[in-house]
């Protein structure tokens with residue numbers, strides 16, 4: 064799986080460090096939460112992160128789920144900050160930071176998915192992926208805009 068779907072992902076180092084700290088606290092269970100940020104066309108900038116309890120009851124060492132009330136609260140908070148929800152993050156205790164089949168299926172189509180690999184000795188790494196299914200609408204509207212410009216050019220030349 065490629066790490067980017069053609070879009071640009073900005074993920075500050077200090078934010079990665081915060082996710083690593085949260086992953087360490089939740090070990091050996093999966094930690095999870097949401098990413099707040101800005102989206103401009105294909106560019107996604109992660110600005111902030113929130114941690115929420117893992118809502119999964121069983122197999123919480125290898126599964127995570129965000130509770131709907133937490134999602135709604137995060138969405139509200141993001142709006143108040145002038146941001147939006149741009150993705151999710153979770154940890155992989157004793158597993159590499161590679162998305163599982165379940166992770167790929169649950170990934171937001173054009174969202175960010177950050178995964179923190181964490182071990183008992185505290186060694187961690189963070190990988191952030193930008194949804195591969197992202198197909199920016201801007202691209203398809205560009206030819207239309209160009210055509211409209213061409214039309215106005217023609218009008219300009221007719222006028223003497």
Ligand SMILES: [Zn+2]
Nearest residue numbers: 155162163166
């Ligand atoms: Zn996972």
